[in-house]
Amino acid sequence: MVGIITYGAYIPRFRIKVEEIARVWGANAAEITGGLGVLEKAVPDYDENTATFSVEAARSALRRRPIDVADIKAVYVGSESHPYAVKPTAVTVGEAIGATPVMTAADYEFACKAGTAAIQTAMGLVSSGMMKYAVAIGADTAQGAPGDALEYTAAAGGAAYVIGNDDPIAVINETCSFTSDTPDFWRREGEDYPRHGGRFSGDPGYFKHTLGAAKLMMELRGTKPSDYTHAVFHQPNAKFPQKASQMLGFTKDQIKAGLLAPTLGNTYSGAVPLGLAAVLDVAKPGDRIFVTSYGSGAGSDAFDITVTDAILDKIDRSQGPSVEQMLSTKKYLDYAVYARHKGKIRM
Template identity: 75%
Template sequence: MVGIITYGVYIPRYRIKVEEIARVWGANASDITGGLGVFEKSVPDMDEDAATIAVEAARNALRRRAINPEEIGAVYVGSESHPYAVKPTACTVGEAIGATPVMTAADYEFACKAGTAAIQTCMGMVKSGMIKYGLAIGSDVSQGAPGDALEYTAAAGGAAFIIGNDDPIATLNHTCSFTTDTPDFWRREGQDYPRHGGRFTGDPGYFKHVKGASRLMFEQMKTTAKDYTYAVFHQPNAKFPQKVAKDLGFSMEQIKPGLAVPRLGNTYSGASPIGLAATLDIAKPGDHIFVCSFGSGAGSDAFDITVTDAIKDKINRAAAPSVEKLLANPIYLDYAKYAKHKGKLVMQA
């Protein structure tokens, strides 16, 4: 069975509170936190980007299990904030962890679901016998224009998964996708910040696609929400995943372990992968996990996952920081320092 061999996460330690952003723009902080369910978000350090975050997440995955990096035959990095328009992030990651030169590498883009698309590709390549291990990463230092609604949630972080078929800690039983041409969110080449369709973000964007992929999974696997121990949904804010979970029949107890967004913000391509990692941090053999990502533009990838006995003795979860540990002990920034970290303030020569 193809599955997750090991996994790792990286989240920058810096944070800014939503109320600090609201203070600068004269907004009502309680309205924003109440409407979004997000109270603070992660901020990259000035020398951090999607590539460095991807490298750290991959290294944390390797710390948990003794995998020979030279046996990783594919590295795919999903992001909408790759540091170069023409220069793959995946090559940098492969070199940093010692997977080069015998590997295939590529950068993926599909808004916030590029990381799960990378997982699907690795699943297929492992199952076909083309590679022994594949490394799939979702990593972002997401963008939001000053004063825009996105600025309150656009965060930084990433998760890495090594996919293989020898004693996986969790089997990837099935995956399916639901995709349409829905322009709810976009950023043209050369633009610093994305734009969004406002009222189209929920429907026909997020809810149509997440429900579409989820119900397709239920149909193909002959399951319902009650058959799963945990569920993880893309989390652009805290309200959307809670609503879609309720609409599909999941309880708050099922989604709570993977709901990192209130203290993390929206890490875009890293959002649902980090939620899955947080769930694996506390999962036990036999647990059944449902995952559904979402990427504007628009599409969703759903996964049916079963945790195996290997999570007890084939992996050392304590060898790398858990999501909960990475969220602890933050360093808070005021808006001026946040703007400097995000490159919104640039010193003129």
């Protein structure tokens, strides 16, 4: 019965439209928007980063379901944009929510699936009996070089999950992974922006691993796509998750609640955690959720989740802003101000 005790999310209010980025670089906005399926993306404020996103998401989770923070014995933050090269984000989060000093903490990195890797670790610690609660977070201020294809989607945000076995609002029935050494995306130490293998990001990157993990999960559980109410896939853009879900046999209605990329962009490690949070915002007891993340380099984590009756009486979802509310609260920036927000212009 290990599962999600509570959850919270955070999305900054600033946005930039894809057409504004295209205007600056002389690109065809309609072609880019049509190709990616993304209209705009979230942008961090000047003083926001992965640490602040993680703290806000974790605090939101605890507002929704107050628990004794002394029982939180682990905090893990998955991201590829930790504010420090050497200093863990996780200890900042632990201190901010009052979980220190008796806890273990670590930062995770596996491109865009670091957050789901943190959830898997938290599951293991709880199911082994080592601790009552563990916090797993996926958050990013995604990076994309000026003018690069990544700049049109690299967004900001994240979500936090408290994992435990004390009346979970959603039980994680199974998790599995599919991993290989496929260098479709990378950033060397000291480089400001990541580089990517262009068309190889789709296949043998995203699709091979996403479909591999998804099919393995359904084999393990003896399920088929129609057994699930909702499905969430990693969304580097809006096209990839729609194509992957269609190839597997899921419908548009099944992925609708968790498909955020069109108005959020790609939040990297925060993408699947935020998509799952959006689903949990509207989920009902008995709903079954299929989740598959993807991280370049490369690997996918899949989860089979069942929502329980506890989502009605053990958690107050109104105590934290919903993903939909945060997506609806926005302020648009022009490219120059966006560049300042993202640190592309330096004094």
